[in-house]
């Protein structure tokens with residue numbers, strides 16, 4: 001089982017690991033590691049990039065990271081790495097930190113939209129240039145969405161701490177906002193990772209987050225989009 005170091009500490013920028021498998025497929029080269037700080041695409045958040053340095057000092061670029069059939073595949077720009085080799089991994093921190101700030105901001109904005117409208121959040125995408133949240137709502141009201149962004153910025157300005165906890169399903173059941181999630185999880189999943197933003201928001205989540213909302217900066221409204229009868233979308237980005 002691969003150890004996912006980013007789940008416990010999203011601020012680790014470089015580390016040492018061992019290659020457990022090398023996969024060549026259609027001229028593409030992938031490595032599997034015994035542990036990783038590279039976030040694989042998932043939960044709306046795009047993957048990390050970075051580099052791998054072998055013991056001889058040879059550098060390889062990590063161009064994408066994806067979860068495939070339970071394995072985390074780090075796509076490498078060129079062949080040469082071999083099984084059991086020890087490597088140093090370094091993530092592109094500028095990219096990752098922006099995604100961390102954006103991910104925490106997305107949780108806050110999703111909660112302000114929910115508080116404003118009671119709409120169910122149906123999806124999100126956290127990327128570098130812009131992020132989006134989809135929600136289930138009949139009325140299409142860009143003014144309401146701008147107001148939600150304003151409210152989210154007020155929450156951010158409170159410098160709230162972000163806490164990451166691992167709890168059992170039983171513990172999660174006791175928290176009203178998490179009980180629905182806990183019920184929906186597979187029986188064999190023993191531990192739930194819970195991300196809370198002050199007392200404002202609490203979610204079961206596997207993404208990377210900042211320690212304090214003061215690190216986010218501000219959310220800037222970009223635009224809205226209609227995606228069908230009840231499907232609304234808001235685009236936004238974070239700025240310093």
Ligand SMILES: [Zn+2]
Nearest residue numbers: 043103205207
């Ligand atoms: Zn999330």
